[in-house]
């Protein structure tokens with residue numbers, strides 16, 4: 001990509017030179033243009049700069065080439081320094097401190113809205129949507145602005161204008177540690193991040209900041225035990241009937257993240273049911289999907305069948321994002337009107353199994369070609385998540401600055417020790433929270449059941 005781009009830019013530079021702009025000036029202009037274009041098409045600007053200048057050098061060296069080589073080296077050095085800065089622990093501590101401190105403040109504010117629910121439930125909901133945005137958009141800012149991760153969208157041009165304008169059930173594959181974060185990013189780009197919902201495992205409700213935030217967003221929690229979930233999930237879903245703003249309801253129908261062990265067991269279950277084996281997915285659990293469709297039918301317009309993958313077999317992680325690593329997400333979304341989904345439980349289950357077989361086919365196509373079917377129509381990232389982060393960092397970093405300067409000037413060992421203990425407790429807490437997203441720490445759901453059934 002960088003090579004093709006640099007050929008184009010070089011030809012344009014030669015054209016500029018013929019207009020008497022001088023090779024150096026022409027190259028610098030084109031390099032800037034090439035860099036901007038490179039950013040857009042995913043090649044790093046360092047790659048483009050390097051290929052441009054090295055090609056320039058092979059056109060016959062001269063002092064001008066030496067200057068362009070040094071400008072390239074300066075550009076590379078700047079990029080390298082930025083990357084080095086992003087991997088520094090002090091940056092991570094600042095990011096995590098802002099997230100934790102602002103998140104706990106928002107949780108407190110959410111708690112204060114409890115009396116409002118008695119006066120006006122809809123107003124309380126609208127306030128909580130905005131408060132929740134203050135938290136979840138910080139992780140979106142981390143992905144979009146800190147790591148610069150690209151989020152592309154493959155979808156039908158007729159479908160695109162509907163995104164964010166209607167309630168939808170999103171069926172998304174559960175293969176990556178940051179699929180939730182990519183989900184939030186797409187929510188933010190279509191303006192439904194604050195009101196986004198998910199059928200989440202009960203354990204996540206105990207995670208500080210995010211899990212606590214979800215209570216006030218009326219997120220639907222499940223114990224992944226159908227006999228208990230059947231009624232609680234249905235009741236929670238029915239409460240969303242009068243939700244005041246558009247929302248996307250996320251369902252990871254596999255119920256757990258993909259691991260080779262879980263896949264092996266899941267395919268044994270598929271075989272026992274006479275179902276086709278899936279290569280890239282676990283067998284979907286159909287009851288949660290059926291109960292969701294049944295209870296939201298009439299208030300949700302469609303299912304967004306969403307298939308996510310990352311370019312060049314990238315294995316993204318939250319730690320990678322925190323270190324400023326850039327990933328390339330591709331999401332393929334098909335809009336399926338709810339009336340096309342059978343009401344009968346058995347037919348609905350069969351429909352979902354067929355949907356996952358189609359998703360498996362899309363993943364196979366992606367593995368072969370590096371792209372999903374249809375045109376790319378990627379929504380632009382929005383500044384709001386960055387503005388929100390800057391706002392909260394000003395609010396919570398200033399008191400921290402005063403505290404640290406006071407601690408240092410006081411010289412009190414007790415105060416300094418207390419602060420050090422608090423810092424280490426917070427960093428242990430954040431590491432535990434990040435661990436919630438790591439697949440090598442995932443639950444044994446989908447493994448233990450089979451062993452229980454076999455006993």
Ligand SMILES: CC/C=C\C/C=C\C/C=C\C/C=C\C/C=C\C/C=C/CCC(=O)SCCNC(=O)CCNC(=O)[C@H](O)C(C)(C)COP(=O)(O)OP(=O)(O)OC[C@H]1O[C@@H](n2cnc3c(N)ncnc32)[C@H](O)[C@@H]1OP(=O)(O)O
Nearest residue numbers: 180183186196200201224225226250255285287288446449
């Ligand atoms: C334009 C852009 C579009 C989209 C953008 C993308 C996304 C944006 C949208 C929203 C973003 C919002 C939020 C994002 C932020 C955070 C996301 C958070 C993520 C956390 C999510 C989770 O926590 S996932 C885990 C919890 N959720 C689920 O489990 C849902 C799926 N599960 C179900 O639905 C289940 O049915 C259940 C939980 C309701 C009940 O499960 P249970 O196991 O008790 O019963 P089941 O009947 O389901 O299971 C038994 C049946 O399953 C068969 N089976 C299959 N495999 C196995 C196996 N390995 N072991 C045992 N049994 C297995 C089994 O045979 C049984 O079959 P039956 O035929 O008897 O039913």
Ligand SMILES: CCCCCCCC/C=C\CCCCCCCC(=O)OC[C@@H](O)COP(=O)(O)O
Nearest residue numbers: 095096099138139142180256257433436442443
């Ligand atoms: C702005 C800087 C912020 C930096 C610090 C971030 C710290 C907080 C990070 C994450 C908090 C928890 C995120 C909750 C979402 C996790 C979603 C998820 O993937 O859950 C797994 C679940 O589906 C299935 O679990 P199993 O596969 O069965 O096990």
